[in-house]
Amino acid sequence: xxxxxxxxxxxxxxxxxxxxxxxxxxxxxxxxxxxxxxxxxxxxxxxxxxxxxxxxxxxxxxxxxxxxxxxxxxxxxxxxxxxxxxxxxxxxxxxxxxxxxxxxxxxxxxxxxxxxxxxxxxxxxxxxxxxxxxxxxxxxxxxxxxxxxxxxxxxxxxxxxxxxxxxxxxxxxxxxxxxxxxxxxxxxxxxxxxxxxxxxxxxxxxxxxxxxxxxxxxxxxxxxxxxxxxxxxxxxxxxxxxxxxxxxxxxxxxxxxxxxxxxxxxxxxxxxxxxx
Amino acid sequence: xxxxxxxxxxxxxxxxxxxxxxxxxxxxxxxxxxxxxxxxxxxxxxxxxxxxxxxxxxxxxxxxxxxxxxxxxxxxxxxxxxxxxxxxxxxxxxxxxxxxxxxxxxxxxxxxxxxxxxxxxxxxxxxxxxxxxxxxxxxxxxxxxxxxxxxxxxxxxxxxxxxxxxxxxxxxxxxxxxxxxxxxxxxxxxxxxxxxxxxxxxxxxxxxxxxxxxxxxxxxxxxxxxxxxxxxxxxxxxxxxxxxxxxxxxxxxxxxxxxxxxxxxxxxxxxxxxxxxxxxxxxxxxxxxxxxxxxxxxxxxxxxxxxxxxxxxxxxxxxxxxxxxxxxxxxxxxxxxxxxxxxxxxxxxxxxxxxxxxxxxxxxxxxxxxxxxxxxxxxxxxxxxxxxxxxxxxxxxxxxxxxxxxxxxxxxxxxxxxxxxxxxxxxxxxxx
Numbered sequence: 001x002x003x004x005x006x007x008x009x010x011x012x013x014x015x016x017x018x019x020x021x022x023x024x025x026x027x028x029x030x031x032x033x034x035x036x037x038x039x040x041x042x043x044x045x046x047x048x049x050x051x052x053x054x055x056x057x058x059x060x061x062x063x064x065x066x067x068x069x070x071x072x073x074x075x076x077x078x079x080x081x082x083x084x085x086x087x088x089x090x091x092x093x094x095x096x097x098x099x100x101x102x103x104x105x106x107x108x109x110x111x112x113x114x115x116x117x118x119x120x121x122x123x124x125x126x127x128x129x130x131x132x133x134x135x136x137x138x139x140x141x142x143x144x145x146x147x148x149x150x151x152x153x154x155x156x157x158x159x160x161x162x163x164x165x166x167x168x169x170x171x172x173x174x175x176x177x178x179x180x181x182x183x184x185x186x187x188x189x190x191x192x193x194x195x196x197x198x199x200x201x202x203x204x205x206x207x208x209x210x211x212x213x214x215x216x217x218x219x220x221x222x223x224x225x226x227x228x229x230x231x232x233x234x235x236x237x238x239x240x241x242x243x244x245x246x247x248x249x250x251x252x253x254x255x256x257x258x259x260x261x262x263x264x265x266x267x268x269x270x271x272x273x274x275x276x
Numbered sequence: 277x278x279x280x281x282x283x284x285x286x287x288x289x290x291x292x293x294x295x296x297x298x299x300x301x302x303x304x305x306x307x308x309x310x311x312x313x314x315x316x317x318x319x320x321x322x323x324x325x326x327x328x329x330x331x332x333x334x335x336x337x338x339x340x341x342x343x344x345x346x347x348x349x350x351x352x353x354x355x356x357x358x359x360x361x362x363x364x365x366x367x368x369x370x371x372x373x374x375x376x377x378x379x380x381x382x383x384x385x386x387x388x389x390x391x392x393x394x395x396x397x398x399x400x401x402x403x404x405x406x407x408x409x410x411x412x413x414x415x416x417x418x419x420x421x422x423x424x425x426x427x428x429x430x431x432x433x434x435x436x437x438x439x440x441x442x443x444x445x446x447x448x449x450x451x452x453x454x455x456x457x458x459x460x461x462x463x464x465x466x467x468x469x470x471x472x473x474x475x476x477x478x479x480x481x482x483x484x485x486x487x488x489x490x491x492x493x494x495x496x497x498x499x500x501x502x503x504x505x506x507x508x509x510x511x512x513x514x515x516x517x518x519x520x521x522x523x524x525x526x527x528x529x530x531x532x533x534x535x536x537x538x539x540x541x542x543x544x545x546x547x548x549x550x551x552x553x554x555x556x557x558x559x560x561x562x563x564x565x566x567x568x569x570x571x572x573x574x575x576x577x578x579x580x581x582x583x584x585x586x587x588x589x590x591x592x593x594x595x596x597x598x599x600x601x602x603x604x605x606x607x608x609x610x611x612x613x614x615x616x617x618x619x620x621x622x623x624x625x626x627x628x629x630x631x632x633x634x635x636x637x638x639x640x641x642x643x644x645x646x647x648x649x650x651x652x653x654x655x656x657x658x659x660x661x662x663x664x665x666x667x668x669x670x671x672x673x674x675x676x677x678x679x680x681x682x683x684x685x686x687x688x689x690x691x692x693x694x695x696x697x698x699x700x701x702x703x704x705x706x707x708x
Contacts, residue, residue, distance in 0.1 A: 063582075063583065064452065064583040064584040064585075065452065065457065065458075065461055065569065065570075066461075067461045067464045067465060067570075068307050070465070071451070074451055078451075078452075081583060086581060087581050110568075111305055112567050112568040112569065112576070112578070112582040112584075113581055113582035113583065114582070115567065115568060115582065116567055116578065116580070116581060116582030117581060117582065137307050137308070138306060138307055138568075139305060140304060140305070140307075140308060142295070142304070143303055143304065143305060160308070161308050161309075162308055163307070163308045163309035163312075164309075165308075165309060165311070165312040165313070166308055166312070167312065170311070174308070185307075185308070185309060
């Protein structure tokens with residue numbers, strides 16, 4: 001990248017979300033870690049999500065110490081890391097999934113791998129691969145200036161996570177610095193599928209909307225079409241991670257079977273977000 | 277005694293900054309879901325510090341429950357192996373529950389009560405922080421869940437039983453390296469999920485702001501007492517103070533009172549496991565590089581892409597790939613010196629203190645003793661070294677017995693093993 005400013009930070013994300021809104025539905029956002037079950041398998045899996053109903057995919061950059069993830073994603077991260085996944089593989093996953101579908105692909109990870117790699121270098125390489133942005137849930141807004149400068153220079157969106165415990169003035173500060181969309185963590189807790197989506201989600205979304213025009217996507221806890229429909233009634237996007245990871249884990253090495261499961265779940269959830 | 281206060285927070289105006297930075301280290305790298313809770317801890321601590329009733333209650337507990345001040349013991353027979361220098365031990369092992377950990381735990385337990393939270397989670401490595409936390413929860417009627425790496429639950433089985441006897445739930449952690457790092461990960465997850473009614477009673481001077489400062493302040497009493505005691509006993513300040521560093525809480529508690537004494541060297545002893553060059557160690561300041569782990573920037577054992585590498589030490593309490601940010605700051609500034617001590621050197625020091633002075637130290641503290649032997653030899657007969665004996669060794673008797681072949685029928689000998697025999701390697705084999 002030349003370092004020129006991109007006024008349209010996150011434009012690809014916003015247009016995907018705007019398209020969904022124009023269709024009077026919520027967008028479906030999928031998550032899978034890169035390198036899981038293998039680098040090639042992960043590329044196929046991310047591509048399958050985008051081909052089967054996901055409007056946006058978040059590619060996880062696996063971390064040795066994923067403290068914000070539950071056991072399902074940690075298991076997948078461990079498999080990916082044992083398989084030797086590198087940041088270059090994550091970037092390639094973004095590149096190929098985006099190139100195959102033209103849809104927005106983000107990276108979601110922890111701050112240390114990005115900090116260690118170099119924020120500018122990471123942002124540049126991710127942008128060159130066609131990446132739309134990055135989510136760094138353990139980088140709170142007050143520590144994020146260096147990253148945001150790098151992301152902005154590369155034309156990447158920085159998606160911040162907000163929580164039910166975030167007070168209104170803090171929400172305003174966070175949404176003012178974020179771009180692409182706002183990730184509303186609907187439950188207090190780590191990632192993982194749950195029986196019901198938290199009641200806090202709807203009021204959190206309403207409080208976020210009072211601070212920003214950015215679309216608001218809800219994550220943490222959605223695993224089936226019914227929940228997706230429920231969230232889609234009040235959110236601009238429904239984020240699903242662990243449920244997809246679980247399907248691939250359950251396929252136990254049979255990639256084709258796992259991909260078929262992913263496609264089926266993505267299609268089911270895509271129906272759900274249209275029902276809401 | 278009544279004129280001696282035990283809760284002695286550091287005066288304002290020094291590190292950390294308002295954002296929790298010690299120079300380039302520290303900060304607050306936490307998920308948004310925890311920001312409100314961590315800010316609440318910081319705000320409550322500020323209020324408590326300004327409240328004479330808080331200090332009075334903590335002082336009362338530290339005096340009549342913990343047994344402060346802890347003694348300072350000179351160990352001349354041990355010191356003969358330290359080049360003839362005088363060696364003094366700050367006896368945190370004689371605190372109630374058997375280590376320094378109780379200082380911080382009682383302070384945070386009072387904060388927990390002030391915040392109105394009925395439940396506490398904590399991590400533990402050697403089990404000493406877990407035992408202290410379970411103890412305080414029993415005392416204050418708080419629900420208590422302790423996360424402990426599965427490997428550590430085995431090598432510190434006595435402390436698991438103690439925690440359960442005290443009414444705590446002990447959860448063995450099977451992820452990652454199944455040691456302290458992973459116990460912290462799991463405790464963080466619990467905290468995120470249950471933050472409304474739960475305080476994370478963090479056990480070392482690391483983690484997100486305000487924990488490095490708060491834990492340090494609750495342990496400052498160690499150095500404040502020791503500084504006064506050694507001046508009474510030796511007639512002068514020591515040439516060096518030595519403490520083991522895992523996360524760094526007992527070391528920072530000792531060091532802090534000597535920061536402004538330029539003639540006193542501050543020496544932290546890290547766990548070098550099988551040697552820093554072996555790749556199997558927990559010598560974070562010797563071999564790590566700056567990064568983020570468990571909510572703050574400090575030195576971290578990591579690979580070139582920021583994945584945390586698995587540490588190793590025979591000592592569960594030092595088996596950690598991070599270090600408190602204030603130690604990183606002291607290292608970079610040159611005020612602190614940090615040296616690696618291998619498993620074998622620590623175990624030799626453990627046996628030496630046991631057999632020359634009748635004091636069995638924790639394996640963690642034995643790292644500091646090994647460092648003191650070297651410091652004494654470097655200083656010579658005129659030297660004075662003050663060592664923080666941070667914990668007692670009861671919990672480690674199974675590890676030590678296997679290491680030295682002390683059990684009948686082990687076939688490994690007469691209890692005089694020299695520390696580099698099969699025992700040590702066998703233990704290492706179990707942990708990796």
